[in-house]
Amino acid sequence: MKLKSITLAAMVSAAAIGSVQAEEKIRFDGFPDFDSSLKVILPDFEKQTGIHVDYLMNNHEDHHKKLLTNLATNSGAGDVVVIDVEKVGDFVSSGGLVNLSEKYNAEQYKKDFAPYAWAQGQDPKGDVYGIPVDLGPGVMYYRRDLLKQTGDNIDNVISDWDSYISYGEDLKKQGTYLIASAADVAQTIIYTTVGENEGLYFDNHGKPLVTSPRFVKAFTVAKEIRDKGLDARITSWSNEWYEGFRNGTFATQLSGAWLLGHLQNWIAPKTAGKWGVSKLPDGIYGSWGGSFLSIPKQSKHQDAAWELIKYMTTKRDIQLKHFSTIGAFPANVTTYDDPMFSEPVPFLDGQKARLLFAEITKKIKPIVPSKGDSIARSIILENALMQVLDEGKDVKQALADAQRMIERRTRNL
Known part of the structure; x- marks a missing residue:
């Protein structure tokens, strides 16, 4: 009897071991x-x-x-x-x-x-x-309550970058910023106005594109927003950024559709009903x-x-x-x-926002990534753009210097 129990226990143990080994x-x-x-x-x-x-x-x-x-x-x-x-x-x-x-x-x-x-x-x-x-279909989240206070219309606000900046000037009179950082505007233009046979930062032959009109416009619009004091100079994903959403420090945020989940789940759940979402300004479509x-x-x-x-x-x-x-x-x-x-x-005051996200997704054009993209992004958005916004460096000079640096650092890729 004792022998049978030991044998049974051994069989159960062996089966268990076999099960563990079989489970990948x-x-x-x-x-x-x-x-x-x-x-x-x-x-x-x-x-x-x-x-x-x-x-x-x-x-x-x-x-x-x-x-x-x-x-x-x-x-x-x-x-x-x-x-x-x-x-x-x-x-x-x-x-x-x-x-x-x-x-x-x-x-x-x-x-x-x-x-x-x-x-x-x-x-x-x-x-x-x-x-x-x-x-991440690119969109603009905006505060409905702040828009109402200025008397502006969201369709007019996003009609072009001049209208967007004009809205910022209306907000400034009321002590509110247009956006957390002007850098987000530059990034939006860079990401969403890519031409035929272009990547984000390189053409199809691997040559940097960062002195092209797309980058000049991106830097110029962002600089105008900074020079007019319309951005809060707040870095994304900082505690100050989170507080800005909660307190209505800034009225808009250009981002991917995914920001909705963060806003309603943990960044600013108490602001439910105060937000809306629209297409990006200037009739552009792109991925974020x-x-x-x-x-x-x-x-x-x-x-x-x-x-x-x-x-x-x-x-x-x-x-x-x-x-x-x-x-x-x-x-x-x-x-x-x-x-x-x-x-x-509900968080967006009942707006059927997912239909908008799907519409935008269908209009985004394919862009094949390049192996030097992260290097170029760092040089453009973290160095050259900051020199323009924070130090007053000339836009075209900053981009020319960035182009030389990108060529040097990607030469052996």
């Missing part, structure tokens, strides 16, 4: 608020597939720095990694990611995604290294943010990782859960006829 485990590396979404969608994925998913979150910048090191050293990366659209060009060209076209025939899903977002996850040859999981899912070559569980990527990006109901949980606008266009898009958004 992978890790998802990303940044907030992906963890909030994963808590909602992973239980069903794990139940369906038997694949257990752990996740590691770092803040946006640290996540990408860590991933860059992981890919360079061929160790330490998760099996599925999130890459922001601003970084995707560099990571695609790094050589450290799995070619999803070659290994998994990713093109079979192309028709289901916003064309501009699909292009951003490709290399110059058209091979896919990142599948878009969410988008967005995320991609990729698989590092170093992953020992690439097939399981691909299953998770497919689950998060190609399944309509999961894309909608991701959207409803953290406000991350779906990259999968097959979701856009869901009744959710026609629902009023």
